[in-house]
Structure formats: C-alpha cells, structure tokens
Amino acid sequence: MRFCIKHEMKGRLRIHIIQNRMTYAEADTLSWYLEEQENVTEVKVYERTADAVICYKGEREEILTVLKQFSYEKAEVPETVLSSSGRQLNEEYKERLITKTVLHYGSKLFLPMPVRAVITSVKSVKYIWKGIRCLAHGRLEVPVLDATAISVSVFRKDFATAGSVMFLLGIGEIIEEWTHKKSVGDLARSMSLNVKKVWLKREDQEILVKSSEVQPGDEIIVHIGNVIPFDGEVSDGEGMVNQASLTGEAMPVRRVSGQSVYAGTVLEEGELQIRVKAVTGSTRYEKIVSMIEDSEKLKSSVEGKAEHLADRLVPYTLLGTGAAWLLTRNVTRTLSVLMVDFSCALKLAMPITVLSAIREAGENHITVKGGKFLEAVADADTIVFDKTGTLTKATPTVKDVVVFGEYPKEEALRIAACLEEHFPHSMAKAVVDAAKERNLSHEEMHSKVEYIVAHGISSYINDKKVVIGSSHFVFEDEECTIDPQYQDRYDTLPPEYSHLYLAIEHKLAAVICIEDPLREEAAEMVKSLKAAGITKVVMMTGDSERTAAAIAKRVGVDEYYAEVLPEDKANFVEKEKSEGRKVIMIGDGINDSPALSAADAGIAISDGAEIAREIADITIAADDLREVVTLKLLSNLMLKRIHRNYRSIVGINSGLIVLGVTGMIQPTMSALLHNTSTLLISLRSMRNLLPEKEKVEL
Structure with a gap:
C-alpha cells in the first residue's frame, strides 16, 4: 500500500493513503487489518479523507513495514466484519441530518412565502394523520399533541411555526433512530461469534482445527459448556441447548439426532456431533439484531416509565390548553401552551441516555x-x-506435578492434558499449556469423555478408568485411594497452590500443583x-x-x-x-x-x-478487574443524568408555559425554545458520561 505520513509523535502516526477514493468496505478492511496487529493499540480510519490514525507500542519501523505489506486484495477479512460494520450507517445519518438542515434553512432564504406555505401544508399531512390514527384507536398520546399543534398553526396560516415544529421533530426522529440503530448494531457485533477453533470429527479421531477450515458437510463435536459455532443438524449424541441468544427463551431445549441447531447457541448438557450446514456468521448476526429489536431487553424501567409518563401527560397538556383559552380568550396565548409539551423531551432524551451509556460501555471493553x-x-x-x-488471574500456570505411583511426571501431565483440552476452564487451559511447553504430544487416546460440572472429568484410556478433578470428586465421588507409602508425600503438598487430582484405576496417580495468583x-x-x-x-x-x-x-x-x-x-x-x-x-x-x-x-x-x-x-x-468499577460508575452516572434530564425538562417546559400564558413570548418563540431545549437535552444525553479523570486506567 502506498501512503505518506502527515503527522507523527511517539507511539502515534497519522497517515494518508494514496488512492482516488476510499470505500466503506476498504476503510473497514484496513481498520480490521491494523487492529489484528499485536503492536497496534488503537486505530481510526477516515474514509472521506483516506486518512488513518494509528496508536502503537514498540518500534516505528514495525508499523511502517506492516503498512507497506498491506493490500485490500490479500487481507482475509471475515465476512461479518464488513456485513455488520456501522461505518456506512453513521455516514448515512450524518448526511440525512445535514441535508434536512440545509433544506429547511435554504428554503427560508430562497423560496417565496406562498411556495413555503404549500410545502409546509403538504408535510403537515403526515403528522396530522398520525394524530388521527391515535385518536381512532382511542389513545391520547404524543402524536395527538404534535398533530394538534401543527394543524392549529396551519389553520391560522402561521406556516413558520408549523415548519419549525416539524423540522425539530424530524431532527429528533433522525437522532433517535440513529442512536438506536448504532447501539443495537454495536451490541449485536459484540455478541457475534468469535470461535477460533473447533473439534472436527475425522474417521475415529477428534482433531482441533481452525474454524475457518471447516466446510459445509463436515462433522464437528461440541462438548458441554461450549458454543455451537455453525448452523447444522445433529448427527449423533443428545444434549440440552440454551437458545436464549436467538429466541430470548432461557430454558434449554433437548436436541437429538436429526434435529437442527444454530450458531451461537450453547450446549448446557451432553455432547453433540453436528453436520455443518452453513459456515458464515451473517445469519447469526441478523438473528441477534432481530432478537434485540423485537425484545424488551434494551428497555430499562426508567425508559419504560418515561414513555408511559410522556403519554400520560398528553391529556393534561390538552386540558392546560383549554384552560388557557377559557382564562385568556386569547388564541395566541393558548397556542403557546399547545406548542409546549413535556412528553416529546421525555420520550427522546431517556432512551438516548441509556443507549449512549451502552455505547460508552462498549468503548471501555464492556x-x-x-x-x-x-x-x-x-x-x-x-x-x-x-x-x-x-x-x-485468568492465566494460572502449572508449577509442579507430584506423582504417586508408576506414572512419571511427563506421562501424568500428558494424560491430564489429553482430557482437559476438551473443556473450557482456566485450570484446564493451564494444564494444556504446560503440556505444550514441554512438547508432550497428547493425541486422542481415550474413549468418550464425560464432564461432571464443578467436579471433574471421567474417561477410559487403554481400558483403564481415568478421572481428574477436585479432591471431593476423586476421593469421595469416585472413591479413589492413596497408596499408603505415598501418604506423607500427599500430606506435605504445597498449600500455596491449587491442586488438580489425577487418578487411574481408582488409585491417585498425580497431583498437579497450579499457581493461581x-x-x-x-x-x-x-x-x-x-x-x-x-x-x-x-x-x-x-x-x-x-x-x-x-x-x-x-x-x-x-x-x-x-x-x-x-x-x-x-x-x-x-x-x-x-x-x-x-x-x-x-x-x-x-x-x-x-x-x-x-x-x-x-x-x-x-x-x-x-x-x-x-x-x-x-x-x-x-485484562483488568477495574472495569467492574468503571461499569458501576457508568451506571450510577447514567441514572444521575436521567434524573437531571427529568428536572431540566419539567423546569424548562413549565417556564415556557408560564411565559406563553402571560403573553411574554409568542407561539413561534415558544415552539422554537421548546424544541430547541428538547434537542439540546437529547444531544447532551449523547455525550460520554465518564469524565476522563474518572475512567479507570486499563
């Protein structure tokens, strides 16, 4: 790739890629490629200017070499990275906001009043129709209030007020839709699969291979506690599958031979042999997006309260409008009340606050x-x-293997690794890594492996029963014993380590001492x-x-x-x-x-x-447990912002109603101030909650 350096400082480069135009896909490809490099800590790619900002650790020359070697054609970017990217979405909504703003203010400058009146009247039909539909269903909700305000303004030929109300409502709708889609997209991407290796059934062996090597028609083995990486059909075995990620239903369902299973679901019990149907992840992503948008998972109780409160306030606003007419007999003052409602701001600001908090959590690796x-x-x-x-620490290490019989340390560790590699746990990973470091080959040499949750693993090797796990599992559940000549060795096991017990034919064979700092x-x-x-x-x-x-x-x-x-x-x-x-x-x-x-x-x-x-x-x-503190601070600040938004909305709108009824401001100004305050509160709600000084250093 050809590029030039526009600016640099220690650990940071800003480069310009020399090409005519950068597409969204090319920007996503470059961003993915750089993020995959071990010495790159952060990347931002700007497709409009074909620039990239790269933060890195290590030597500058290593980054330059990586950039020189890059090409769009050779980069094997996963399909889901491009299909689920939010880059195009962001640009689309930015353009919609800019276009709407330019058209609104441009028409005021260049179109004569009669033409603007016709355009405003035509646009008002959409809002009035929404209000009529609400009334037809027996509901007095926010669309009724919007429709009343707009229709009264049009009827009085106050097209400027009607146009301003519709413009600000439109801006609010775009911002809400944008924030919602972006948050849903970010959440769905974070929930997408990241399965790097799977167990492939080849003849009578289980072989651990990269998931990218699996093809439709292949047979894979999924053990208890593991995610099902591909859509497929059960060809052997029986298990209970948790499908909450796709259906929202927490209760697991039974799956046996001939039944379908889906990528992203989790095997809670049993073991399944699955014939792979599809290896792409796009269907999984689409299912997650659909599940999120159709469920109430994104809704917090404060959001629900805000929506219900917003709708409940509509009748009171209409009553207030009627009272203003009865007291003043002044249409202008009455209309000033109608132009102000609490519900619009409540319905817009609260969800944006919550969705922005979810986005910010994602920025902090949560x-x-x-x-x-x-x-x-x-x-x-x-x-x-x-x-x-x-x-x-998530990466415990094996410090010693204490043997209690005929099996030497290396053989005991090899047997343990052969069993433990099937199941996801930090202790199991420590054993497998220790065997790998000692170059101990442990091809499949056992029969079917049985995993007992929170206890251990049981299997047979050369017709000998082998168990590995906790002392409770090995000595009490499996009734294994210690050869009396090794009792002293057992009694003096180092207490500073966690212990994993390996028994063969009901005799303790070894204790693996694991440092769990x-x-x-x-x-x-x-x-x-x-x-x-x-x-x-x-x-x-x-x-x-x-x-x-x-x-x-x-x-x-x-x-x-x-x-x-x-x-x-x-x-x-x-x-x-x-x-x-x-x-x-x-x-x-x-x-x-x-x-x-x-x-x-x-x-x-x-x-x-x-x-x-x-x-x-x-x-x-x-990497760092202090992210839990970041999460707690972020959650506290989210609720604090929501309560502050309540106070701001009530205070500002109450003040505008008083000013309107007393005749201190006109309906046009009342509508402008109301909608502007709503927009400003919503924009404020999109800002990050955590000040830099409160973010936990990771």
Missing part, C-alpha cells in the same frame, strides 16, 4: 446486553465474586466498589477453607464461602435477593452459570467459558 442491566448495576448493593479466573488490582477494585455504593462484597470458591481464607483476607471481602458447588452460589444469590438486596454476580466458568442467571446483573469474564458469556447480562474484558 458489553452490556440491555439498559435494564445497567440500571440493575446502578441499584446494586451486593456483589458476589467467583475466585478462580475472576479474582485470581491473585490479581494485583483486586484489593484496590474492592475498595473502589465500596466507594461507588456497594455495601457487601462476597467471594465464593470451590477451593479449600484454608486457601479461601487467605485470598479473602488479601482482597478485603466482607464474606467468603469455601468448597461451594454451583447450586450453592445460585442459592446464595437468591437468598440475598429475597432479603431485598440487589445482587451482581461475577464469574467465568460453567459452574458460575446458575448464579449468573439468578443475579439481577450477571457479569462474565470475556475469556471464560462460552456458556457463562452467553448467559451473562454483561461481559467485561479479562
């Missing part, structure tokens, strides 16, 4: 599936943390949450009492619970809610899913189990 969940976070006073992979920011995050309004911080873990106590003390939680099962977490959340508390649950594993679902707001870690992300209402990046 995916929120609806406004009501931000409201739940704002109201929350209790927060429950899972420990492993949440309060502790606490996140550096955990204690600071807890303090910040309490400052933001959280009064109770709880930690729950399946680890031993000793380990849990040590972590709880360092983090500074109010309560902790050790050796808990998934149902224990969910029961605790339900108990807190029954006592009148608003609860947030944060976790990353399959075993956290019931509690995530039960909480007022469930938050999943982005690199945790897919079922946790699917069930959760909010997802945060795994």
